[in-house]
Amino acid sequence: QVQLVESGGGLVQAGGSLRLSCTASGRTFSRYVMGWFRQAPGKEREFVAAIRWSGGRTYYADSVKGRFTISRDNAKNTVYLQMNSLKPEDTAVYYCAAEGAISYTGAYFPDYWGQGTQVTVSS
Numbered sequence: 001q002v003q004l005v006e007s008g009g010g011l012v013q014a015g016g017s018l019r020l021s022c023t024a025s026g027r028t029f030s031r032y033v034m035g036w037f038r039q040a041p042g043k044e045r046e047f048v049a050a051i052r053w054s055g056g057r058t059y060y061a062d063s064v065k066g067r068f069t070i071s072r073d074n075a076k077n078t079v080y081l082q083m084n085s086l087k088p089e090d091t092a093v094y095y096c097a098a099e100g101a102i103s104y105t106g107a108y109f110p111d112y113w114g115q116g117t118q119v120t121v122s123s
Helices: none
Strands: 003-007 010-013 018-025 033-039 046-052 058-060 068-073 078-083 092-098 117-122
Touching (some): 018 033, 018 092, 018 117
Antiparallel strands (some): 003 018, 046 058
């Protein structure tokens, strides 16, 4: 099993920034891929970003390209999501995800999920 602990959510005004963190632990954590999804009220969960642990290749949803940056810290088994120029439509619960399968084009199907952290962007 892999455990994921998220932090960094909160309330921010439009145009502001937040950084989410997610630390992975567990004997089966293979450091293959991690990412972020989000779910807004009344909507389905959607992909935000992912990063391959080896080589650091990154993938982004079109809606966040140029505003969000995913990165990793190998020593800490931690992935970050730096969110800049936030918009009210970014308001959602953000979920960290790990392992699973990711295609060359970035279609990501995780095996493990975090508990979620709320991000609220006010207009």
